Amino acid sequence: MADDWVFRTVDVSKAYGETTANDRISIEVHPGEVYGLLGPNGAGKSTLVKQIIGLLKPDSGSITLGPFDLVDDPDAARQLCSYLPQAQMPIESFKIREAVHVTGLIRGGEDAAVRRRGEELIAALQLGEWAGTLGAKLSGGVRRLTGFIMATVWPGKIVILDEPTNDVDPLRRRLLWEQVRQLGSLGAAVILVTHNVMEAEKSVDRLAVINEGRLIAEGTPSSLKAEDRGRLRLELMLEPGAPTPDLPEFVRHDARVGNNLVMVIDEASATAGIEWSQRMMESAGAEEYALAATTLEDVYIRLTGHTSEEPR
Amino acid sequence: MTTVADSRVGLPPKRAGVGHWLAGFRAMLRWEITNMRLLLPITMMVQLLSGAGLVIGFGLLISDMPEQVALFLSTGAVVITLILVGVVMGPQLVAQQKLDGSYDFMWSLPVPRSASTCAWLVLNVFIAIPGMVGALLVAMWRYDVSFAVSWLVLPAILLTLVCGTLLGYAMAHSIPKPEITQLLTQFLIFAIFGFSPISYPAENLPGWLAELHEYLPFAHMANVVRDALTDGIAVDVGRSYIVLVAWTLLAAGLSGLVLGRRK
Ligand SMILES: Nc1ncnc2c1ncn2[C@@H]1O[C@H](COP(=O)(O)OP(=O)(O)OP(=O)(O)O)[C@@H](O)[C@H]1O
Numbered sequence: 001m002a003d004d005w006v007f008r009t010v011d012v013s014k015a016y017g018e019t020t021a022n023d024r025i026s027i028e029v030h031p032g033e034v035y036g037l038l039g040p041n042g043a044g045k046s047t048l049v050k051q052i053i054g055l056l057k058p059d060s061g062s063i064t065l066g067p068f069d070l071v072d073d074p075d076a077a078r079q080l081c082s083y084l085p086q087a088q089m090p091i092e093s094f095k096i097r098e099a100v101h102v103t104g105l106i107r108g109g110e111d112a113a114v115r116r117r118g119e120e121l122i123a124a125l126q127l128g129e130w131a132g133t134l135g136a137k138l139s140g141g142v143r144r145l146t147g148f149i150m151a152t153v154w155p156g157k158i159v160i161l162d163e164p165t166n167d168v169d170p171l172r173r174r175l176l177w178e179q180v181r182q183l184g185s186l187g188a189a190v191i192l193v194t195h196n197v198m199e200a201e202k203s204v205d206r207l208a209v210i211n212e213g214r215l216i217a218e219g220t221p222s223s224l225k226a227e228d229r230g231r232l233r234l235e236l237m238l239e240p241g242a243p244t245p246d247l248p249e250f251v252r253h254d255a256r257v258g259n260n261l262v263m264v265i266d267e268a269s270a271t272a273g274i275e276w277s278q279r280m281m282e283s284a285g286a287e288e289y290a291l292a293a294t295t296l297e298d299v300y301i302r303l304t305g306h307t308s309e310e311p312r
Numbered sequence: 313m314t315t316v317a318d319s320r321v322g323l324p325p326k327r328a329g330v331g332h333w334l335a336g337f338r339a340m341l342r343w344e345i346t347n348m349r350l351l352l353p354i355t356m357m358v359q360l361l362s363g364a365g366l367v368i369g370f371g372l373l374i375s376d377m378p379e380q381v382a383l384f385l386s387t388g389a390v391v392i393t394l395i396l397v398g399v400v401m402g403p404q405l406v407a408q409q410k411l412d413g414s415y416d417f418m419w420s421l422p423v424p425r426s427a428s429t430c431a432w433l434v435l436n437v438f439i440a441i442p443g444m445v446g447a448l449l450v451a452m453w454r455y456d457v458s459f460a461v462s463w464l465v466l467p468a469i470l471l472t473l474v475c476g477t478l479l480g481y482a483m484a485h486s487i488p489k490p491e492i493t494q495l496l497t498q499f500l501i502f503a504i505f506g507f508s509p510i511s512y513p514a515e516n517l518p519g520w521l522a523e524l525h526e527y528l529p530f531a532h533m534a535n536v537v538r539d540a541l542t543d544g545i546a547v548d549v550g551r552s553y554i555v556l557v558a559w560t561l562l563a564a565g566l567s568g569l570v571l572g573r574r575k
Pocket residue numbers: 016019020021039040041042043044045046047048086
């Protein structure tokens with residue numbers, strides 16, 4: 001597809017009082033691209049996307065889409081970008097079908113076409129069973145999916161999805177990712193905020209990792225994994241409450257989530273790693289261990305010091 | 313899946329103009345009405361009961377009511393129901409949106425702000441009608457009064473509603489913390505019921521407060537509505553219209569400012 005426009009943030013900074021939520025963030029997104037924003041809780045992801053859609057104003061820096069300056073012209077931002085917020089959608093009094101239809105009309109869609117595409121999306125995400133059910137009676141996951149359809153039934157050029165798969169079951173997550181991919185073929189670009197690194201790895205073209213307000217890495221999933229080539233992930237399950245044991249020299253980096261200790265080691269240290277793990281099981285209260293190929297998750301841990309599944 | 317035409321290549325021009333405004337207004341009105349669907353019957357019922365209740369309640373305070381007093385009190389009741397819709401119920405709905413997080417979604421939609429505001433006004437007019445009519449009917453039945461309805465009833469009631477609703481709207485949107493908005497509406501109920509010369513003459517108030525109400529909108533709302541529904545009770549109505557129009561413009565301007573504001 002011809003790149004007839006580019007979306008850019010340049011040095012976007014935003015503080016809430018003392019908290020610097022965004023610190024000179026620059027990204028670039030192209031038509032048809034799915035661009036992931038990853039980072040731990042409080043990293044500043046939602047703050048960034050709220051500035052794109054014109055709900056917040058950057059303290060400094062610029063946000064442009066082609067010739068449009070989205071900071072100076074929030075009306076243009078609202079027309080050109082559609083947005084699924086992280087919070088639940090206000091659809092208690094709406095049947096799924098109605099919420100989708102009215103949102104499409106508000107977004108400037110033509111009646112019959114909005115209806116048609118709405119029905120297609122409802123079918124594609126297997127929500128037909130609830131299409132006529134009031135929002136107040138829907139489960140959290142179905143509401144989330146309805147929100148996704150509302151944001152994409154008449155998509156803008158930039159579709160911003162802030163954690164679209166929260167509460168969604170694994171089957172429908174897959175269906176949702178398929179629809180995310182389809183948006184590209186409609187000429188839109190998708191900015192996807194997510195915690196789920198494993199899913200992001202499969203669904204995004206490029207991604208940025210944000211930590212404490214700063215962009216700390218950017219690239220394709222495989223370019224980000226390049227540094228971890230030739231390395232393995234060693235995972236050790238500790239007994240509840242057991243202290244983190246002293247780590248051997250060959251551990252490149254590590255993170256602990258609950259009772260789970262996740263480490264990255266060189267392939268050459270695999271045997272040593274297994275031996276150490278077995279010793280830990282005998283003496284230091286480890287319950288089991290696993291050795292596996294590294295994934296984007298390990299890159300994420302290296303960059304942020306957190307796993308992506310940490311409890312909220 | 314190509315119903316959204318493949319021709320969506322390149323950036324569309326920015327939409328503007330009357331057609332865009334009207335389409336946004338219609339779609340937003342549809343949204344607002346559907347959104348109130350579960351609450352609408354109960355809200356209208358509450359309005360109806362409070363209108364009727366006020367009229368009957370005044371009757372319990374004063375036995376053997378002369379017709380002029382009955383007219384004064386029942387028109388006061390009508391005005392109170394109108395004010396409650398705009399200044400109390402409206403802000404509470406906005407505060408609720410801020411609390412449940414749906415506020416961000418609503419303001420991310422590509423509708424001109426003035427179109428959203430107009431949809432909101434129309435919704436409020438709808439909600440206010442049953443309480444108003446209820447209060448009038450109950451007054452006719454209970455006190456056997458007859459109203460002298462003039463053509464001014466339409467501008468008087470619309471102006472009262474629009475002014476009150478815009479004031480509530482500007483207030484709810486400019487206060488960042490919804491909890492504060494909710495507290496403030498509680499205070500307003502108290503201030504409007506107890507300390508505004510709506511269902512009693514301003515002379516009954518201490519001088520400074522009566523003076524203050526010369527400039528606040530509430531007493532003037534009562535005056536124009538009373539003028540449109542009765543003969544010879546209201547005085548100096550022209551001035552009341554001027555004050556109300558000024559407040560309406562002020563509230564509209566303030567709404568325009570706070571709605572466009574990004575933090
Ligand atoms: N309205 C606000 N007022 C003050 N501070 C805020 C506000 N919103 C966010 N913050 C702070 O700004 C920082 C970034 O928040 P943000 O919501 O952008 O994070 P996030 O990356 O979206 O996190 P999460 O994954 O939990 O959604 C956090 O430290 C947060 O506490």
